[in-house]
Amino acid sequence: MAGKSGPSPARLTFGKKLRAVRRAKDMTLEDLAETSGLNWSYISQVESGHRNIAVDNMWKLAQGVGMELKDLL
C-alpha cells in the first residue's frame, strides 16, 4: 500500500461521503473511474481511507460525481 499511515479523520470523512454520494447516484467504481479519469482501484482505496489523497484528485472525484468539493467534506 502506498498510503501507509492508518486512516485519519480527514481521509475517512472524504472517503465515506464520496462512497455515499457515488452509490446514491448508482455509479460503480468503474463509472466514477471514467468520469474522473482516475483508476477504479485507486478510488476504492481512497474511499476506504487508505490513501492520503491530494487536492487535485479530490477535485477530479468531486467533479466526476457531480458535486462541489466542499460538499464532500
Next chain:
Amino acid sequence: MAGKSGPSPARLTFGKKLRAVRRAKDMTLEDLAETSGLNWSYISQVESGHRNIAVDNMWKLAQGVGMELKDLL
C-alpha cells in the same frame, strides 16, 4: 520548486482562502507553521497554489487556523 504543474482551481481556492483567514486572524506564516506542525516555507507555496497538498495536511492547516476544512473550499 517541487510542485511543477501550474496552479489548478482547486489549489488556488484552498490557498487563497487559507491566506485570507490566516491574515484575518493576524497570524504569520510562522504562527501557522507552529499551530499546524508544517513548514512555513511549504505553507507559503500552498497558499500561492504552487503545491498539490494532500488531505491530511489540509486538515492540519484548517485546524491550525481554527476552521473546518470544508470552510476553506
Next chain:
DNA sequence: GTGTGACTTCTAGTCCGTA
C-alpha cells in the same frame, strides 16, 4: 463489481541558505 498488497515513478514535504 470490489478490496487489498505490492510495486515503480514522481512529487509532496523538509530543511537549508539567500535575499
Next chain:
DNA sequence: ATACGGACTAGAAGTCACA
C-alpha cells in the same frame, strides 16, 4: 516576516494480479 531556490527523503500517484 516572506519568498525563492537547491537538494534531499518520505510518501502520493498510478497500475496490476489475485482474491
